[in-house]
Amino acid sequence: MNKIPSALNLGIRRGGLEIRQFARQRESVVFTLLFPVILLAIFGSVFKDTIAPGVTFSQYFVAGMIASGLVNTGFQALAITIPMERDVGGLKRLRGTPMPASSYFIGKAILIAVSMIIQIALLFGFGLLFFGVEMPTELSKWITFIWLVLLGSACSTALGIAFSIVPKSGRGASAVVSPIVIILQFFSGVFFVFTQLPTWMQQLAAIFPLKWLTQGMRSVFLPDSFAAQEVAKSWETGRTFLILVLWLVIGIFFSVRKFKWDRD
């Protein structure tokens, strides 16, 4: 008897299929991938000041845009599109096949990772060309950047899949998910300098991963001298790692245990 394909093998195949489907939705491709660039263009044109010696707002904002891009592309997109897939019966059909849930999740993770890489490349390109954004020069910063993107996108994928059980229908999903993401972005220092926010807002934001992703990205894109202006007077890289891992585990736990394949 032939063997059933492995979960990883099927996950990679699903990743390819997810990317193909995504690439064919032209409007959402343009919007998803260019949204951070558009925001950078708007904020970069409005706020021309420096927020610290040698640190432009655009520079600060790129860090925030990459971090919130991870949340938009992973968490927000999945928490909205999975309920829509569920509504039209696509998930139920998949559940009736020998494809395991883990393959479906791996496929989503691949889609999110690939679209993040494209998004970041676009943001870097536009940032360098039009907004004088400076790239880090030390290798250690790039290493931090890479694990932040990988861990952040895994975390965002897992939490998006987990949160997809909350909206009752695809139609209502956006109304449930979008406000959460927007509020989190304001609280987490994406649009404003984090230390200028009220303390209660900072403390609330510190529970969620976006604040830590944003702070981590600042450690990559801002000079180390800026660390002194953070709430903890340091980049808290170790703590950022731990908190993201913790949220990743929470996301995976609920995805595996509670995932809903069917509407009722």
Next chain:
Amino acid sequence: MNVIEVKGLKKSYGQVHAVRGVDLSIPAGEIFALLGPNGAGKTTTVEILEGFRSRDAGQISILGFDPQTQGHAARQWRDRIGIVLQSAADAGDLTVIETIEHFSGYYSKPRDIDEVIVAVGLEDKTGALIRNLSGGQRRRLDVALGIIGSPELLFLDEPTTGFDPEARRAFWALIEQLRGDGTTILLTTHYLDEAEALADRVAVINNGLIIEVSTPAELGGRATSKALISWRDGGQVKTEESDNPTSVVTRLTTQFGGEIPELSVTRPSLEDIYLKMIGGVHEQDS
């Protein structure tokens, strides 16, 4: 060993007893139709057998597995069954061939892709995006995805809803072909003529219980029920019920001295019998 063996299946939703003790035995290679009005427990029963729902009580063996099996064993089980659900409208941005190819990768011994495409009659649509298919074409794709894994057992839920008569005939021919391959099929349908054309045996379910299991020809005493003879005598249509319609016709032939005007001899259709069994409840909406 039977492919499907169910004993004492029960399922309630709160105070509603959807399934109240269903028994079923379906041997390999049989096409078995489950008939019943909406709310009779038909969908609940089938979804429990498909492993989509939990049950409150009863024993179930599907190809020797309990549908509640988890993990790797569940994958091995699903590798051997095919499910065609009522409606799926996903993956609109993929083409027919991409989708079938992708699903074939889920199984250990998939059927030949081109063969499946021909069998469901989608050979002119292989490169079409699913969003551009008609309802009937989508349904045929659903069937293609259900049989791509060469299942030993196929669940078909209302497979021809929305088909035109020609497409239904083509679909029936496909099912006959699967029967020839030895596939066991559990069919639920609203169309009594479909059950009659395809099924070896039918079960009628109502109020969560199986009322009768029989061949379509014998259901509800159909084979032995009285025939209805009708003819025209002068300006009047006359009818007579009889166990021996031939003798009635012979008598009438003598009476009319040859041709009997507007003669017809009918036995109750499967639909007549079915409607009588379920007490006249026959909404066709869903």
